[in-house]
Amino acid sequence: ETGVTQSPTHLIKTRGQQVTLRCSSQSGHNTVSWYQQALGQGPQFIFQYYREEENGRGNFPPRFSGLQFPNYSSELNVNALELDDSALYLCASRQTGADEQYFGPGTRLTVT
Amino acid sequence: GENVEQHPSTLSVQEGDSAVIKCTYSDSASNYFPWYKQELGKRPQLIIDIRSNVGEKKDQRIAVTLNKTAKHFSLHITETQPEDSAVYFCAASVGGSEKLVFGKGTKLTVNP
Numbered sequence: 298e299t300g301v302t303q304s305p306t307h308l309i310k311t312r313g314q315q316v317t318l319r320c321s322s323q324s325g326h327n328t329v330s331w332y333q334q335a336l337g338q339g340p341q342f343i344f345q346y347y348r349e350e351e352n353g354r355g356n357f358p359p360r361f362s363g364l365q366f367p368n369y370s371s372e373l374n375v376n377a378l379e380l381d382d383s384a385l386y387l388c389a390s391r392q393t394g395a396d397e398q399y400f401g402p403g404t405r406l407t408v409t
Numbered sequence: 410g411e412n413v414e415q416h417p418s419t420l421s422v423q424e425g426d427s428a429v430i431k432c433t434y435s436d437s438a439s440n441y442f443p444w445y446k447q448e449l450g451k452r453p454q455l456i457i458d459i460r461s462n463v464g465e466k467k468d469q470r471i472a473v474t475l476n477k478t479a480k481h482f483s484l485h486i487t488e489t490q491p492e493d494s495a496v497y498f499c500a501a502s503v504g505g506s507e508k509l510v511f512g513k514g515t516k517l518t519v520n521p
Contacts, residue, residue, distance in 0.1 A: 339413075342508050396460070400445075402451070
């Protein structure tokens, strides 16, 4: 396994609510990216954090936000949940200077 | 915007046969091309990658080829085994960034 962990495994929320998903990267992996994977689709890049700063963002609205902490953990926050936010949310960590990204097991979010 | 097309969407082969999955990308500045294997309910797992300064890379039964002129790269799996059955995703980096754009995936079934 990759050493990247995520919590919770599954989550059910109601439309309009807010959610926080967590990721713990491997030690030494200063870069973390978050992806949304809808059923039957490839992962879509949400944003990337490096040394606690966002340094890249995909086509996602501002209600998707994140945080990265010095202990290699990070969070994805989604406000005002919509039904279309139902998906598998993956974080991927990377060592500075390396190309390879290693994914966590994901959090399955269901919005009803 | 950046786009990665992946074909075929499904592929069924007999055990021992070869499997080939093809991807094309749109961003001429892409320089990193990983391939991920995702089994049902599991995380995407990096199986092989190639950088733009290399035309081919092999790792045991898996090989990847890259044609920068045609913006085309392919995954080749030889001597397929039932445990190769999974969804395979290609991806390409966006410009000089670490953002990855993924294809929609190929569901490979290896029949014993």
